[in-house]
Amino acid sequence: MSEARITVEMTDGVANVRLVRADKMNALDDAMFQALIDTGEALKADKTVRAVVLSGEGRSFCAGLDTSNFQKMAAGQAGPSDRLLSPNRTPGGSNRAQHAVMVWREIPAPVIAAVHGVAFGGGFQLMLGADMRFVTADVKLSILEIKWGLVPDMGGIVLLRRLVRDDVARELTYTGRIFHGEEAVQLGLATRVCADPYSEALALAKQIAGRSPDAVKGAKRLFNLAADADQHAILLAESVEQAQIIGTPNQIEAVLSSMQNRPGAFTDA
Secondary structure, eight states, X not given: XXXXXXXXXXXXXXXXXXXXXXXXXXXXXXXXXXXXXXXXXXXXXXXXXXXXXXXXXXXXXXXXXXXXXXXXXXXXXXXOGGGTTOSOOOTTSOOHHHHHHHHHHHSSSOEEEEEOSEEETXXXXXXXXXXXXXXXXXXXXXXXGGGGTOOOOSSHHHHHHHHSOHHHHHHHHHHOOOBOHHHHHHHTSOSEEOSSHHHHHHHHHHXXXXXXXXXXXXXXXXXXXXXXXXXXXXXXXXXXXXXXXXXXXXHHHHHXXXXXXXXXXXXXX
């Protein structure tokens, strides 16, 4: 990349990930797509990462697809659709654009999105890729693709069906209407409304990073599985995760530190 799109700062197991294309409201151009994928894959491979905060610099979290792409579409220069249908997909089934969102669900550690300004279209889908979403009261959110005659195609349908009722997802998708923080919480699309989502997300990430990483990552695997698996598979997975954790040094340290009322001294596998 000729220009940075994302910065990452690591502190005590917390990865502070910032979209830094502030002059374009962190809009998604080709370099941003690649930076999201590269950053997500690097965090997946880093065993010292215990929690992630994903945010945007400047006025907004992410304004969605760069408007230059829509100008090309208006001129009949949308580009080859075979990129969307490429057989080169991830093990999870994503094409390149989808992987820029879904990779955040694949990171073993929890991801918290701190969202302000706007999160439209692809930016909204990126927000959904996080485990939790902290938003301002006045944030503007929209599944905006319908405005451009498009459908959400960055994992949005997969993620929406896990968060809201089917009719709600359809209404938001068919209309592209803009809604705000309190409604997002009521619908299940945001976790909480905050005066300062970034600071609160960092505080929660620090708290999570102080827990046993084995248990936290095991819990995320269970929640990821639970979205699609049946009851028998989930119950078995709970047992497998617990059997792998119980009696290990980190689990014993969790018990000792709790009994002694002190911070846990955990190690990364």
